[in-house]
Amino acid sequence: MTPNPDPTLCAALAADLQAARFRSEALRAAWGVEADDATGRGLRVPALRGLGDRDDALATLGRLLVLGVAQPLAAVDAALPALGSAGLQDLGLASVDSEVVTPRAIIRPQSYLDTERTGEWWLASDLDEIATGGGALAEDHVLGVGGASLTLAGLQLPVPAARVLDLGTGCGIQALRARRYADAVVATDLSERALRYARLNAILNQDEGIQTRHGSLFEPVAGETFDRIVSNPPFVITPRAKGVPDYEYRDGGLVGDALVEQVVRGVGQHLAPGGVAQMLGNWETRDGVDGLARLRSWVESSDIPLEAWVVEREQLDPIQYAELWIRDGGTAPGSPAHNALLTAWLDDFAARGVTGIGFGYVLLRRAVGEPRLARYERLSQPIPSEGGLGAHLALALDAHDRLAALDDHALAAATLRTAPDVTEARHHLPGVGDPQVIELRQGAGFGRAIGVDPGLAALVGACDGDLPVGTLVDAIASLLEVDAGALRAELLPRVRELVMDGFLTLD
Known part of the structure; x- marks a missing residue:
């Protein structure tokens, strides 16, 4: 129906x-x-x-x-x-x-939490494995709310925007989330069935600010720009082989990771200056070239200068990746159909020299002036704010921009505070007074844990918004009996990292 x-x-x-x-x-x-x-x-x-x-x-x-x-x-x-x-x-x-x-469809309540309040939507989509009891999905299946869509919803920046584009809206959850802070949202999809669900869900939740448009990638918004773009695109790498289903909700119809490449290369044309795009994606390590390095080359080849912050959350080998998405389509392991699909996937990866497939978060910003942010990292640890990293990302971008305006002299004159979620762990060998390892741990954000030396640990411990950074460094140099200028040159770049990551905050 x-x-x-x-x-x-x-x-x-x-x-x-x-x-x-x-x-x-x-x-x-x-x-x-x-x-x-x-x-x-x-x-x-x-x-x-x-x-x-x-x-x-x-x-x-x-x-x-x-x-x-x-x-x-x-x-x-x-x-x-x-x-x-x-x-x-x-x-x-x-x-x-x-x-x-x-x-013939499901409707599920879906809770959300943002900086304004908690609430809940009703979201309709096609029957899922709970309702069907398993089995292969239809190729035009419209997915409900899953782990990836919840992750992207939590990543969205909770800051005001005039216009937001939801590229590949599916059932419309990203559009509804974007509307919590945006005046208007344009939601696009190649699947007319998905757009019907997105419209139904917008009306069901009494949201009049979502407009739906049919078409592939950026075609429905040619010539338009947005303050933000959010996308959970059909990024799953699927063999272009006979007998392999091409599910509309996950397969963009291109070879390998070409769809993610197209979005990354083309998104700048549709961002207003300073506008931010956020998406999920897969990227291949191919012919010995690391996946993050390939993604970086896409960003750097954009006609519009882009800043980037990419976080790879996991990497799978070809067998693991194929098993994941064959299972997602409802094909039973060990069956003849499963074996045929696995063979098709592995043949496809082998033909392109693919040895690993990364998954993660991509944040791109249209640069105003020379691009300054180019951060590509792998973070596999559990994230305490998995359902709400958007606020952390917004603060990190603000911190980056403030830091970019400060030279080392100005940073030394600034006052900092240690974030309330930061703790310190010291590891000693039995009977040894001085610690062999000092570790700072973050209870929020990405839940980072970083090793620091005694000088940086002392500085972080002393940042209470009272004395400037330079004054604290001079005092620590005196205590450690080291040259103050050399210690300042060593610590200030680390301080910039700690502010960006949320361990320290600028007053």
């Missing part, structure tokens, strides 16, 4: 969902905490057992719209008094016969 984003029907559905308390916490309480956790692993039996024989509106809608279980017509009509089962069918979200309503 095709979603039908009719405003009147969506308004009736929203009223019924609100009346039924169709929210995450209510559902979690209804079927139990452990059962709720099990739904995150694709299991619905525990939740169904938790609901038992309850026949109230919340239980009926939970079974129908979250777990994908057909419900009696009378029960659905009672749970949706304004919309009715016929209206749900007219929306393209269910089919109805004389006695039973069968779901």
Whole structure:
């Protein structure tokens, strides 16, 4: 069935969902905490057992719209008094016969947390593995909210913007997130089915500031610029071979990582000066050339000068990568179909000399003047702010710009404060007084842990916003009995790194 984003029907559905308390916490309480956790692993039996024989509106809608279980017509009509089962069918979200309503889509509550408040959206998408019980997906499948989409939503900068582009919107979660801070959002997608879900979800959540446009990559916004661009593009590397499904939600139809390359090379044309693009992506280590180095070459070859901050979160070998995405498509491991797909993936990687595939976060900014930010790093440690790194990124960009305006003399005259989440660990050999390792650890942001020497540790410990950096360095040099000028030259570049990373803050 095709979603039908009719405003009147969506308004009736929203009223019924609100009346039924169709929210995450209510559902979690209804079927139990452990059962709720099990739904995150694709299991619905525990939740169904938790609901038992309850026949109230919340239980009926939970079974129908979250777990994908057909419900009696009378029960659905009672749970949706304004919309009715016929209206749900007219929306393209269910089919109805004389006695039973069968779901054709899911609607799930999705919580969010930002700098303004907490809240929740209702998000409709195609039936997922919980609702279908597994099996291969349709090639035009529209994905709901997954781990990658939540990661990107949390990465979005929580700062005001006039216009934002959501490139490859899917079900529309990035557009809804962007609208928390943007006056207007243009959401594009090559899939008309995805755009229908995005429009439906915008209307269902009473957001009138999202405009949808059909087309590939930047074609629907030719000649336009935006303050921000956000994209969870179909970046999955897929063999262009017979018998390999090309799922619209993850496959851009190009060879290797060419789609990510096209977005990186072309995004500058659509950013206003100082505008920021944020995206997720895969990049290949190919023919001995590191993946991050290849990505950097794309950035540096852009016609529009770009600043970049790229974080690679993981790297998989070809076998691991193929297994991940074959499993994502619902093909059972060990089956003849799985073996054929695995062979196609490995042949494809071998033909291009691919030995590793990186995944991570890409932040690009249209430079105003000479590009100053060029940071490419690998961070594999658990991130404490995985659901909300956007605020940290915004502060880091602001810190970078402030630091760029300070020469070493001005930095030495500045006062700094140690961030409240920073702790220090010292590691000693038994019986030895002086530590062999001093480590600063960050409880927020990227959760970095860095080794420091006694001089830098002393400086960080003394930064309370009282004395200038230069005065502190001179005092530490005296205590350590070293040359103050040499210590200043050694510490000031490290201080810049610590401010950028959030260990220290500029007053």
